[in-house]
Amino acid sequence: MKRLVVVGNGMAACRLLEELTRLAPDLYQITVVGDEPFAGYNRVMLSPLLGGGTDEKTITTHPHQWYRDRNIRLITGTPVVAIHRRRRQVETAAGHLLDYDRLLLATGAAPRQLPVEGVTLDGVVSFRDLYDVRRLLSLPAARVVVVGGGFLGLEAADALVKQGHDVTLVHSRGHLLNQQLDESAGHRLQQDLEARGLKFVMQARTQSIEDNGQGAVAAVHLADGQRLPADYVVQAVGIVPRAELAASAGLTVNQGVRVDDTLQTFDPAIYAIGECVEHRERTFGLVAPLYEQASVCASHLAELGHRRYLYADSATRLKISGIDLVSCGDFLGDRGKGTEQGETLQLNLPGSYRRVQIRDNRVVGMVLYGDVSDAPFFEKLWKEKTDIGALREALLLGEVFCKRPGDSDEHSEEVAA
Numbered sequence: 001m002k003r004l005v006v007v008g009n010g011m012a013a014c015r016l017l018e019e020l021t022r023l024a025p026d027l028y029q030i031t032v033v034g035d036e037p038f039a040g041y042n043r044v045m046l047s048p049l050l051g052g053g054t055d056e057k058t059i060t061t062h063p064h065q066w067y068r069d070r071n072i073r074l075i076t077g078t079p080v081v082a083i084h085r086r087r088r089q090v091e092t093a094a095g096h097l098l099d100y101d102r103l104l105l106a107t108g109a110a111p112r113q114l115p116v117e118g119v120t121l122d123g124v125v126s127f128r129d130l131y132d133v134r135r136l137l138s139l140p141a142a143r144v145v146v147v148g149g150g151f152l153g154l155e156a157a158d159a160l161v162k163q164g165h166d167v168t169l170v171h172s173r174g175h176l177l178n179q180q181l182d183e184s185a186g187h188r189l190q191q192d193l194e195a196r197g198l199k200f201v202m203q204a205r206t207q208s209i210e211d212n213g214q215g216a217v218a219a220v221h222l223a224d225g226q227r228l229p230a231d232y233v234v235q236a237v238g239i240v241p242r243a244e245l246a247a248s249a250g251l252t253v254n255q256g257v258r259v260d261d262t263l264q265t266f267d268p269a270i271y272a273i274g275e276c277v278e279h280r281e282r283t284f285g286l287v288a289p290l291y292e293q294a295s296v297c298a299s300h301l302a303e304l305g306h307r308r309y310l311y312a313d314s315a316t317r318l319k320i321s322g323i324d325l326v327s328c329g330d331f332l333g334d335r336g337k338g339t340e341q342g343e344t345l346q347l348n349l350p351g352s353y354r355r356v357q358i359r360d361n362r363v364v365g366m367v368l369y370g371d372v373s374d375a376p377f378f379e380k381l382w383k384e385k386t387d388i389g390a391l392r393e394a395l396l397l398g399e400v401f402c403k404r405p406g407d408s409d410e411h412s413e414e415v416a417a
């Protein structure tokens, strides 16, 4: 039997293991090394966990028994610290030496640290793993400043409000989720979150974190001179691929571990998937593309390899209960500058906002806020590049109004699926 060693036991690795053990159950003796001390869990569900909407058992997707059932050796709580490529061996901090024929790197990403004085003070927390959530859940009622108005920051802030904390979110831009929403939707989102008790400071740059004299957080200072008193600071300002291990082994690393369309690195015995990789100059931060990478990579490891990984844009959704929004594609119509900019269709109703961006009679992006029941319809038009010429008048009203006489129900079910 060949030996496969997997470094990292996160979402991409677990998905790959599922596919590989299904495609080729007897091809490899598999060892997985994860530096977190847990079996496989769903990182996406850390937000509901922090908000009190689920528990650790429920978000454990791959308990220890799952690995045992597939004869996978799982080593947890220790990182791989070196890859000896010449002798095809990896070394863990705990002293294991593991031989491999194939090696898979799935080391994920680390939270980006705020580049400011005071970031190492006690009370500055990230929101990345179960440890962080346990820590945040153990806080006494406190003043918390969350830095970053992207998905992660918003989900953390909303969950912390639910936990009874006094939360202020600081964002550097003029509206929330500026990478996924236009200004109108961003402002609606802010108003809805303010109604839940969340406070915002917009267009604000964090300058430093003040020490309370005992090595812990006292306040956050902003570039415009404001001082926000705080007991804790949650930093949610992006992620950085964890590629140090690969770099130290001499693999090609730019922003992440460079892979080709088969997810192979510079060394043909070593593959990489997930947030640690860079594929065609792109890095990743959502599960949809890395599940596809896992599937393609599994087919190659199973020696059935004929598939190539190509990035496909997907829609994004916020996981804050009671706030529904979906965004996809070129929702501002400003990508590919210099070409035809296209046209914006907007519907602005109490409780529902829709923006659909059209170019050359095709939907190139959209934002739905409030009523998102038509999201699958717009997503399908967007993905399939459907000519919407005949639907234009009724498009914003949604699927029901776009049905033409003779359209079958079968079609609409397909759209809604």
Ligand SMILES: Cc1cc2nc3c(=O)[nH]c(=O)nc-3n(C[C@H](O)[C@H](O)[C@H](O)COP(=O)(O)OP(=O)(O)OC[C@H]3O[C@@H](n4cnc5c(N)ncnc54)[C@H](O)[C@@H]3O)c2cc1C
Pocket: 007, 008, 009, 010, 011, 012, 013, 033, 034, 035, 036, 043, 044, 045, 046, 047, 078, 079, 080, 081, 106, 107, 108, 109, 127, 128, 129, 152, 242, 245, 273, 274, 275, 276, 284, 285, 286, 287, 288, 290, 317, 319
């Ligand atoms: C709170 C939160 C909410 C999210 N919500 C969404 C969402 O709604 N939708 C969405 O699409 N995405 C979401 N994401 C992003 C999603 O979770 C990530 O894209 C996904 O987990 C990345 O998978 P990965 O396997 O590449 O990395 P990870 O899941 O981070 O797994 C990597 C693992 O490798 C381990 N590791 C690193 N180096 C070593 C080493 N040297 N030795 C051994 N082990 C090592 C790490 O500790 C980690 O356990 C969310 C993320 C967070 C934190």
